[in-house]
Amino acid sequence: MRALVFLLLVAAASAYKMDNCDLARKLKAAGMDGVGTSLSGWVCLAFRESSYDTEAVNRANSDGSTDYGIFQINNRYWCSDSQFNGRGCGVRCTDLYNLQRSITCAKTIVREQGIHAWVGWRNGCQGDTRKYIAGCTGL
DSSP states (O other): OOOHHHHHHHHHHOOOBOOEEEHHHHHHHTTTSSSOOOOHHHHHHHHHHHHTTOOOEOOOOSSSEETTTTTTTEEETTEOOOOOOSSOOOOEGGGGGSSHHHHHHHHHHHHHHHHOEEEEHHHHSSSSGGGGGTSSSSS
16 A cells, blocks of 8 residues: 555656746757747746746647647657657657656657647747747746
8 A cells, every 4th residue: 555655756856847937948948949939938938838847748639649848749740659759859759758858859849840839829929929938037
């Protein structure tokens, strides 16, 4: 019973939903400001795609594919899982729960397809996104 409780606590603690300012600082440190969009654009994108949840999963795509991680990166093209063998980023889809791996893959996507690859960006982050980092210190 103790082992089960421990495993449940570990599973609950592993999902990491951060706030906008924490994400903005991490994205800035990773050199994302100006990669396809502004820093506030990336924070907007993460909000629109996953509500800042590094372990978000969306299986509701019309083509049967699945999106993973904070930027909701698709398995058909970018990561591999039991469903598809997307190789664009050379990672397993569950690797995208790691923020740094998601950032690295997002940079690849922007280089190959541009920021418009994300529906969340097209539908909500093309205008003034400064509100997503307003009040954040250290930026």
